[in-house]
Amino acid sequence: MQENLYEFDEEFRDSISTVDAEGKRVWVYPKKPSGRFHNWRIVVSVFLLSVLFAGPFIRMNGKPFVLLNFFERKFIIFGQVFWPQDFFLLALTLVTFFVFIALFTVAFGRIWCGWMCPQTLFMEMVFRKIEYWIEGDANEQRKLDKAPWTGKKMVKKGGKQIIFIAISLLIAHLVMAYMVGVDEVVNIVSQPPSEHMAGFIGLLTFTGIFYGVFARFREQACIAVCPYGRLQGVLLVKDSLVVAYDWLRGEPRGKIRKNETMDSHKGDCIDCKLCVHVCPTGIDIRNGTQLECVNCTACIDACDDVMVKIGKPKGLIRYSSYNAIKEGVLKVFTPRIAGYSVVLVALVSMLVYFVATRADIDTTVLKAPGTLYSKTEDGQITNVYNIEFVNKTFNDVALEVKVEAPDAASLLKIGDPNIVVPKEGKLKGLFMIKLPEKDISSMKMNVTLGIYQDGRKIETANARFIGPIMANRDKK
Ligand code: SF4
Ligand code: SF4
Numbered sequence: 001m002q003e004n005l006y007e008f009d010e011e012f013r014d015s016i017s018t019v020d021a022e023g024k025r026v027w028v029y030p031k032k033p034s035g036r037f038h039n040w041r042i043v044v045s046v047f048l049l050s051v052l053f054a055g056p057f058i059r060m061n062g063k064p065f066v067l068l069n070f071f072e073r074k075f076i077i078f079g080q081v082f083w084p085q086d087f088f089l090l091a092l093t094l095v096t097f098f099v100f101i102a103l104f105t106v107a108f109g110r111i112w113c114g115w116m117c118p119q120t121l122f123m124e125m126v127f128r129k130i131e132y133w134i135e136g137d138a139n140e141q142r143k144l145d146k147a148p149w150t151g152k153k154m155v156k157k158g159g160k161q162i163i164f165i166a167i168s169l170l171i172a173h174l175v176m177a178y179m180v181g182v183d184e185v186v187n188i189v190s191q192p193p194s195e196h197m198a199g200f201i202g203l204l205t206f207t208g209i210f211y212g213v214f215a216r217f218r219e220q221a222c223i224a225v226c227p228y229g230r231l232q233g234v235l236l237v238k239d240s241l242v243v244a245y246d247w248l249r250g251e252p253r254g255k256i257r258k259n260e261t262m263d264s265h266k267g268d269c270i271d272c273k274l275c276v277h278v279c280p281t282g283i284d285i286r287n288g289t290q291l292e293c294v295n296c297t298a299c300i301d302a303c304d305d306v307m308v309k310i311g312k313p314k315g316l317i318r319y320s321s322y323n324a325i326k327e328g329v330l331k332v333f334t335p336r337i338a339g340y341s342v343v344l345v346a347l348v349s350m351l352v353y354f355v356a357t358r359a360d361i362d363t364t365v366l367k368a369p370g371t372l373y374s375k376t377e378d379g380q381i382t383n384v385y386n387i388e389f390v391n392k393t394f395n396d397v398a399l400e401v402k403v404e405a406p407d408a409a410s411l412l413k414i415g416d417p418n419i420v421v422p423k424e425g426k427l428k429g430l431f432m433i434k435l436p437e438k439d440i441s442s443m444k445m446n447v448t449l450g451i452y453q454d455g456r457k458i459e460t461a462n463a464r465f466i467g468p469i470m471a472n473r474d475k476k
């Protein structure tokens with residue numbers, strides 16, 4: 001009977017627990033979590049937050065290990081510079097990433113959300129802990145919110161908001177350091193705002209966003225905004241590992257009555273609702289897997305505590321899957337997982353191959369806009385080209401450009417004859433190709449250029465050469 005209830009009574013999905021019937025926000029006061037999973041989460045969070053804050057300071061060959069400079073469209077990942085020219089690599093990385101996300105979620109549900117997501121780390125392990133420290137546990141917070149504004153309440157509420165703003169400011173600096181580098185952030189904060197107006201506005205904007213998210217918006221970010229959270233409905237399957245309530249063991253639930261022992265109590269759930277009280281998204285996991293559940297494990301710890309007290313085995317709420325609870329066998333490697341794994345391995349192999357064989361210099365040759373050809377006094381036809389080099393290395397690179405085909409063509413560099421492309425930079429130039437008119441075989445010909453570094457050819461570039469129309473040559 002309970003299984004039917006579990007499977008078919010889905011009315012709770014028509015609304016979310018943090019919004020009331022009138023559409024107003026219901027503020028969640030989760031009870032302070034504690035227990036073995038919470039202790040492990042603290043260890044993992046300290047480690048991950050340390051890595052996150054250390055990230056912008058980690059350098060390879062004097063360069064940031066990771067830099068995501070969207071403003072200049074330059075990205076350094078694991079010490080490798082990527083430019084917009086590497087767009088296909090970015091696209092491949094994104095596809096690989098999405099397949100990985102799908103595979104990971106199908107197998108392990110929302111482990112990312114509960115253990116690794118920065119939103120959960122900062123919300124539950126930083127902001128919420130400060131709130132408990134200043135305002136006390138859930139009931140004390142409720143009382144404080146209802147209490148009249150006294151000096152004590154103002155100190156507590158004001159102090160909390162000041163600390164929240166200070167941490168939001170810190171996180172904003174961290175995000176900026178990932179985007180523009182630590183040195184630039186130091187410049188922004190050490191010089192007058194007028195000299196770095198964009199950076200200054202960026203810092204204030206990020207501070208405002210983080211303060212708004214962690215002080216007010218909170219679990220709504222996971223429930224209503226996060227695209228990964230919203231995708232759970234299509235990614236999770238009945239074999240996915242999630243935080244799950246064992247309804248076969250727990251039901252029929254009910255409080256222990258006077259003179260009743262646990263042996264005469266039918267289900268193991270004593271309906272104490274502690275699992276609901278600790279939930280930071282305000283849901284009842286006994287209703288089944290829900291979009292709001294970020295797999296934070298707080299309900300596992302709370303219920304384990306209850307089970308120990310009433311002399312029942314732990315794990316009424318545990319990491320498991322729907323099918324594992326129903327059939328008693330946990331299957332992780334399913335055919336779907338096998339299929340995703342094959343695709344993922346193929347994509348990762350391609351990505352590794354393309355990154356490993358990626359050229360350090362990218363050359364683009366285009367005919368100068370608005371030009372066709374010119375004829376010199378000595379009977380040569382000339383075309384003018386724009387050339388752009390992108391140097392993806394951390395050293396200046398001296399290059400030489402030669403025409404390789406057709407044989408009769410010659411190249412004339414316009415401007416500085418030396419080509420030195422600055423490290424992690426671009427160099428634009430102009431050059432001309434000359435071809436004797438007698439060697440022009442059609443109105444549009446291909447010319448091939450070789451790009452040389454230290455006498456070694458590193459790249460081949462092609463361009464179109466336009467010549468005059470000749471009735472005897474171009475007529476079809
Ligand atoms: S904490 Fe455990 S026993 Fe208490 S209501 Fe939740 S599932 Fe039932
Ligand atoms: S249901 Fe449990 S695991 Fe899910 S968010 Fe609530 S407390 Fe965390």
